[in-house]
Amino acid sequence: MADKINRRDFVRKVVEGTASAVMLTVCGPMRSLANASEEAATEPSAPAYDATQHYYGMGVQIDRCIGCGKCADACKSENNVPREPFYFRTWVERYVIDAEREVHVDSPGGGLHGFSPPAAEEDILRSFFVPKLCNHCDHPPCVQVCPVGATFKTQDGVVLVDQDYCVGCRYCIQACPYGARYLHPEKHAADKCTFCYQRITKGMLPACVEVCPTQTRVFGEINGISSPLHRLMKMEEIQVLKPELNTEPKVLYTKLDGEVR
Amino acid sequence: MQAHFAELAALVGQISGFIYPNEIELQWSILIVIYPYLTGLVAGAFILASLEKVFNVKELQPTYRLALLCALSFLIVAPMPLQAHLGHPERSLEMLMTPNPNSAMAMFGFVYLWYLLLVLLLEIWFDFRADMVRWSQQSRGLKKFFYSALALGTTDISDEAVAFDHKAVYTITLVGIPSAFILHGYVGFIFGSIKANPWWSSVLIPIVFLFSAIVSGIAMILLIYYISSLIRGQQPKMPCMDKLASFLLYALILDFSLESLDFIHRLYESEESIHILSELIVSKLFLSLTIVQIMLGTILPLLMLAFGRYSRLPAELKRIIYVISAMLIQVGIFSTRWNVVIGGQLFSKSLRGLTAYKLEMGGQEGLLAAIGFLILPFLIFLLLIKILPPWEDEKETVPAAIEA
Numbered sequence: 204m205a206d207k208i209n210r211r212d213f214v215r216k217v218v219e220g221t222a223s224a225v226m227l228t229v230c231g232p233m234r235s236l237a238n239a240s241e242e243a244a245t246e247p248s249a250p251a252y253d254a255t256q257h258y259y260g261m262g263v264q265i266d267r268c269i270g271c272g273k274c275a276d277a278c279k280s281e282n283n284v285p286r287e288p289f290y291f292r293t294w295v296e297r298y299v300i301d302a303e304r305e306v307h308v309d310s311p312g313g314g315l316h317g318f319s320p321p322a323a324e325e326d327i328l329r330s331f332f333v334p335k336l337c338n339h340c341d342h343p344p345c346v347q348v349c350p351v352g353a354t355f356k357t358q359d360g361v362v363l364v365d366q367d368y369c370v371g372c373r374y375c376i377q378a379c380p381y382g383a384r385y386l387h388p389e390k391h392a393a394d395k396c397t398f399c400y401q402r403i404t405k406g407m408l409p410a411c412v413e414v415c416p417t418q419t420r421v422f423g424e425i426n427g428i429s430s431p432l433h434r435l436m437k438m439e440e441i442q443v444l445k446p447e448l449n450t451e452p453k454v455l456y457t458k459l460d461g462e463v464r
Numbered sequence: 465m466q467a468h469f470a471e472l473a474a475l476v477g478q479i480s481g482f483i484y485p486n487e488i489e490l491q492w493s494i495l496i497v498i499y500p501y502l503t504g505l506v507a508g509a510f511i512l513a514s515l516e517k518v519f520n521v522k523e524l525q526p527t528y529r530l531a532l533l534c535a536l537s538f539l540i541v542a543p544m545p546l547q548a549h550l551g552h553p554e555r556s557l558e559m560l561m562t563p564n565p566n567s568a569m570a571m572f573g574f575v576y577l578w579y580l581l582l583v584l585l586l587e588i589w590f591d592f593r594a595d596m597v598r599w600s601q602q603s604r605g606l607k608k609f610f611y612s613a614l615a616l617g618t619t620d621i622s623d624e625a626v627a628f629d630h631k632a633v634y635t636i637t638l639v640g641i642p643s644a645f646i647l648h649g650y651v652g653f654i655f656g657s658i659k660a661n662p663w664w665s666s667v668l669i670p671i672v673f674l675f676s677a678i679v680s681g682i683a684m685i686l687l688i689y690y691i692s693s694l695i696r697g698q699q700p701k702m703p704c705m706d707k708l709a710s711f712l713l714y715a716l717i718l719d720f721s722l723e724s725l726d727f728i729h730r731l732y733e734s735e736e737s738i739h740i741l742s743e744l745i746v747s748k749l750f751l752s753l754t755i756v757q758i759m760l761g762t763i764l765p766l767l768m769l770a771f772g773r774y775s776r777l778p779a780e781l782k783r784i785i786y787v788i789s790a791m792l793i794q795v796g797i798f799s800t801r802w803n804v805v806i807g808g809q810l811f812s813k814s815l816r817g818l819t820a821y822k823l824e825m826g827g828q829e830g831l832l833a834a835i836g837f838l839i840l841p842f843l844i845f846l847l848l849i850k851i852l853p854p855w856e857d858e859k860e861t862v863p864a865a866i867e868a
Contacts, residue, residue, distance in 0.1 A: 289472045289488045296482075308482035308816055335484075344660060350570035351558040370558060371551015373491040374569050380660035381485025382813055384490065388465060392552030448659055464814045 214344070252404045257359040259398055260453035261412070261419035262435040263334050265460070270295055270332035272314040274411035274420065279315070281399060288312040290385045292396040293336040293411050298462060300328045306462050311313035333463050334419060336411070337362060337383040337396035338444060338452030345375035345384065345393075354393065360453060361400055366392040380445050398422070425453060471822065486795025490809050490821045493829040494802075494837075498710055498837050500651045500673065501801045505841075507674070508623035508647035508681015509535040509579075510584070510640060515711070517637040523707035529683050529854030530692065532591065535586050537845035543576060545837045567574035568654050569818040579647050583640040590632040592852050595619045599863065618627075648677040655804060662737035662815075663744075663808040670725045675719040680797040682712045689846075690787050696855070702779050709786045713769040716793070720762050740815045748810045748818055753803045761796015765789035 218458070236367050278293045279286060295314030299321050301306040301436050311318065314332070321327060339362050346362060353368040364375075369392035376384045376393060387394040399409035407413070412422040423432035435441075435457065442459035443452040456463075472488050479488070513531035516524040547553050561569035597619055600611035652673030655664040686708045693700040730738065745753055764786075772785035811818050824830040853863050 226589070255710045287469050287472070288485065289469070291485050294485050306816075308814070310482070310485055313485045344658075347566050348569060348658075349564055350567045350572075351562055352564040352567075368555070368558065369552065372546075372549075372569065374567070374654075375553070376486075376491050377657055377809075378660055380813055382486045385486040385489065386551060388468065464816070 254358040254404075258424060258426045259360050259403065259422070260339070260425040261336070261398070261409075261434055262432050262439075262441075263454060263456050264419050264421070264435070264439070265331055265333060265456055265458045266293065267417045267419040268332040268334055269417055270297055270314060270318050272317050273414045273416065275313050276317045277410040278399075278416040280398070281402070284394070284398070285388055286391055287388075288315070290388070290394070292383075292394070293334065296335060296463075297334045298333060298460065299330045299375065300460075300462060302326045303329055304328065329460075330435060331458075331460060333459075334411075334458075335381065335383070336454060337379075337397075337446075338450065338454045339398065341451035341453060342449060344378040344380065344448075344450060348374045348378040350374065357377070357400075361398050361403075362395070363394050363397055363400060364395060366390050366394070369393050380448050380450065434443055471824075476822050478820035479817060481812070481814035482814055483817040483819050484814055487812050487819055490806070490819065492805055492809060493549065494806075494823055494831065494834045495549040495829055495837070496543045497798070497801045497805045498834055499542060500648075500805070501680070502538045502545075502837075502841065503648055503651050504673065504677035504680050504797065504801070505538045505684050506579075506676040506681070507644040508679065508683075509685055510536070510644040510681070511678050512682050512685050512708075512711070514637045514641050514644075517634060518641065521702040521707060523701075526701055526704050526856060527685050527689050527708070529591065529852075530688055530849075531681075532584070532588050533846055533848045533852065533854055534685060534688055535681075537590060537841040537848060539576075539580055539584060541841045542838060543572075544840070545834075546572075546575075548833065548837075568650075568657055571650065572654075575647055575650050579643050583636060583643045585607045587633055587636040587640060587853070589616075590629045590636065593618060593629055594626050595852075644804055645674060645679075649674050652858065655808065660813055661808050662735065663741060663811070664804070666726060666730075668722060668729075672719070672722050672726060675715060675722055675838075676797055676800055678715045679712065679719050679793060682708060682715060683793040683797075686712065686786060686790045687794070690790075691848075692782065700783060702783075705783055705786055706773065709769055709773050709782075709789075712786075712790065712793070713766070713773060714771065716762065716766050720766065723762075726778050737815055740811045740818070742817060744807065744811050748820075749803055749807050750800045753807070757796050757799040757803055760792055761799055765792045765796070768792075783838055819855060 238242050239334070271341045272295055275291060275294050278284060278291075282292055284290055284292050287330075292308055292314065296308055296310045297314070301307065307321075309318070320331075321330065339360060341356075341360070343354075343356060343362050346356055349355075349369075350372060351368060351370055353366075353370070354362065354364045356362050366387070371386065371391045373386055376386065379395075384393050384395045386392070399407075399411075402409060408422050409420075412420040421432050421435050423430040425432060425436075427433055432455075436455065438456040441455045441457060443455060444459075445464065475488055495839050509531045512524065513528050513535070515521045516528045539665065547556055550556055559570055560573045562575070572584070593615055595617040596611045598621060600615060601619075603611065605740050648671040652670030655661075656666055656669030656675075658664045686705070690700050730741070768785050768789045772789070777785070806821055809819070810821060826832055850863060
């Protein structure tokens, strides 16, 4: 009968089963190890970055900024920005509105070394710091004007410059309403904030966000429901710089004063 | 590099108010002032030439060929300051190979090539073809070959062939007028379309550029016609001088009206930027805008031309008035370009402060280089009139300069 198994068959099946189990246990990991080393030889060890799965922005909470300038300093170190005070990917401005409603703005050395106290504190109506950087506009005028397409918007929403392609005409610098670009004095190509693209594509935070002692800057996904940036956008009132120019910035400010330009 | 940083550090002291820290370095130097000045002369000279051909203004006949060769000389030099100004000049051809179709600047190469190859060179070739054939036939050796090559090997100078040349010139001029408008209107659009800059961002800028181009072109041809006549020991023809002065006056009135409209419009609308722009005009641009561009470069020559044209002065005196007016206009138009290009970079986009521009003497973007780019077109012009003499009275004689 078909369902009757004799003893010899039974023993044989048990032995075969045990042998294949042993083989699988020993050889399986060996094979996957071999595969892994093959993969390591052909691809970088970092997990593949898929730009289509991200859409980045940055929140800046103005009432948190203490004007220490650590962000601007960290940016220069991380991105090899020339140390001279004429080149900035990010900087901090101080606004002092006096009792006569006169507005005084300064950013000595980009605010890199902090600020000296204003002359007469009792005459101040209100005062605050504004960190500035490339706004990574959704509708970037710099990208529009670049004659060779060297500056472009990536799928993850970051505006980048291909410095090996840039002709150095500086039209993008003229077209940026925020003064966020400069001509790199050594590379002779346009340079600007990249949200530390070399870091964010590895899952790290931009250097300025990383070092900020007051968590003024919130970096993350604009579209991700559970992201800290999304939470900020949900809880706070959001403003952008120069909205009338229709550049649609992705640097989003909270408590932005109307005097800030 | 260190010298450059020292220059920038020295500029910090000249800042008034607040500017973004990246704005200390002024991006577009005097070389970019020269570019719209030269293309303006090209467009203006061509439009003047077309008056004679298409609108049949007989009095301007002596200036027709001068204007064409002058336009070509300036057009050859026009892209040079741009090229010299690039951070990576070796990559400039990428603008033609991989242009960004959304970029106003990327179209420059195409507009330029269209104008150079399809309008100017073609028109000059058809206009001079019969002469080149004749010059080739009348000479020997290398010179014969040279003119034969310039005529692209053509030999037919029958009435029929010459009639075709005339027809071709007429057609090209018809295409050329809108092309000249596009060439310089386009240069204006490069500035006028920058919404980040309230000094530039104006729909009137391309039109103002165009009319100031016509003004500068006519003034330049007037000067060249006058000087070349003197050098050749001839009296400049008075009907021609009068006609040039008339057109110059009309163009100047139109140009001044448009610029005034732009000015009044800004003042009346009084937008956010008006405070800083007013400050700019009364401080950094006072000399170059109020004094040189408006007073010396526009109002004074306007009055002088009107007086010279419609008064009963002796011809000699009239000519001198025209020539001085034309010189003042050249200075005025150069100031116009300066005030647009440099002026547009002297205030911060924060609208809270003014910055400074220090013109260097030497170096790639210095005054000497700029003067070089301004002299070069005249050297090319001298060469061109040796090869292709534009004088009506010498049409039959072989150019003496090209001796083999």
